[in-house]
Amino acid sequence: MTRGPATPLPSPKARRRLREAASLTQTQLAERVGVAPGTVRAWESGRTTPRGRKREAYAKLLKTLAEEEESAARQAARTPQPAPPPKTEPTGDRASAPEACPGAEAEPEPEPGPEPVAMPMPMPMPMPMREPAPESQPRSTREPVPEPRPAPAPLTPAQAFDALYEFSAPALVRQTFLLTGRREQARESVERAFQTAWERWPEVARDRDPVGWVRATAYEYALSPWQRFRPRHRHPEPPPADPGDRTLLNTLLRLPPRHRRTLVLYDGVGLDLPETAAETEASTPAAAHRLLRAREAVAGRLPALADPQVLHRRLAELASNERLGAARPPTVRRGGERRARFRTRAAIAFTVALIGTTALTVRTAPTHYEPPVSPGQAVRGVPPRVAPGSLSDEELELRQKLRDQMQDGPERLSPQLE
Known part of the structure; x- marks a missing residue:
């Protein structure tokens, strides 16, 4: 059985934008x-x-939300924007003013303020701060020109890192203390986590939750099982002064790390x-099960x-x-940079040593195979070798007898009847 392709979704940023454009809260959605x-x-x-x-x-x-947004944008584009009605500027000539209706009382003049500029068609309005006020307009009705605010300068990577560290480091140290009790x-765990973040700062700076990234790294380092093999772990630190705090901390340390x-x-950070x-x-059910078990353990010891x-x-x-x-x-930044330089130099030294060892091995290694010589073994039962010397009488007689016989061997024996 084959499974069809999943329904495409917009990016997380576009999802949030569509919800906010529709004026919906996360609860309503x-x-x-x-x-x-x-x-x-x-x-x-x-x-x-x-x-x-x-x-x-x-x-x-x-x-559906995207279609509604597109239709609203098209409708707004088709609807023409009405031009503001022209307004007669106050002058000293009373004859130029429009005639008042009979029976109508003169209305008081409005408070001085910015006057709308009448335009025949929608077009970009000129900035009032650049144009001088007309001579016919009284000085009291001129709007003060606001000074343009300079755009904030972008932060350098070091400044952004320092701001993130000063904002979140104290809270992360206290949270990590609840995990380790040390x-x-x-x-040290928080400093190591921030040093790792500084080494990978382009990745951390683009993360949606940089504090969560650093927190996860600090928790992983603090709860590492290799911490128990450090000499510092063998010497216990003084417990909290308050008896209630000591009991709560001991209860937390008795829980499994997860x-x-x-x-x-959940209950500490929120x-x-x-x-x-x-x-x-x-998974969410596994996290809920761990939370319930941890709460039961804490409530069993501290009701x-x-x-x-x-x-x-x-x-x-x-x-x-x-x-x-x-x-x-x-x-922290300098410590991370020193550690990164040390690791880089160590990697270079190890590579150089490996290359040198390989070159020495290639230089001194034999080019052909030489079978090993088997060790000698003692052979028993062989008579000792006698040195040559003069022959005895028996040996002389035997030699003479062998020389006198025919070389082809004895004559052939023929059978005879008896």
Whole structure:
């Protein structure tokens, strides 16, 4: 059975633009599609993609919104814009003013302000700040010319990185402390994550959620199983001073790493369930199951934290009570650059060593095969070799007897009857 191609969808940015152009909130759009508001938020951020019937319904609704927007634009283009009515400028000649209707009272003059310019057809209006005011117009009715504001200069990559670090680094250090229970490890994890972000800054700068990118990297480094083999991990750090904070931190550290990370993201950071599932690389039902198991474990040890609101407040208090500072952005950037230079030089040195070893091997390796010589073995049962010398009488007699016989052998024996 073959499956047909999926219904095409516009880009996440275009989805959000169509919803905002139709004056719909994410909750209203979610009700029309039949999903949760967090799901619409994940679709518009590009973290998840709709599938199946929800994808078809979402694509159909977006197509309808796009058609409505196009029809409204065409109707606005066909409707001519009426020109503003001309207005007589005040002059000193009373005869030029229009005659007043009989019985009508003179109306007070309006407050001085900008006057509309009458035009025969729609066309770009000249900027009033460039044209001088007419001589017939009183000085009091002239509008003050506003000074043009200079456009803000674009930030350099270093300035953008520093702004992102100063905005999110302190909170990320406190969140990572809830995962590890170690102050220095939390600080180092966040710095390593930002150094990795600085190395891949073009990718991170274009990401829809750079803080989420750095947070995911810091959590992965902090919860790495290789951390337990470091010498620093063998020496425990002093626990929090408050007994309640110590109990809550010990309860968090007893949770499995995946459950602990899900609990911190949902109840600590405040992400919704689809975003938590996307950051932990799990499905939404799996993330919900981990969250429920983590809450049950915390409530079983601390019954007062069974309410999610109370748990959120206590997690925020636990993270805020610790004095967790972060290094300055230039220090982090320089540290990342030094680490990148060290890795580059190490890779170059290893490559040079590998090339040298290969060249030496090619130079000294034999060009033909030489079979190995088998080791000698002692042979037993062979009489020792006798050195040549004078023959004995028996040997002389035997030699003479052999010489006297015929060379062709003895004569043929013929059988005889007896």
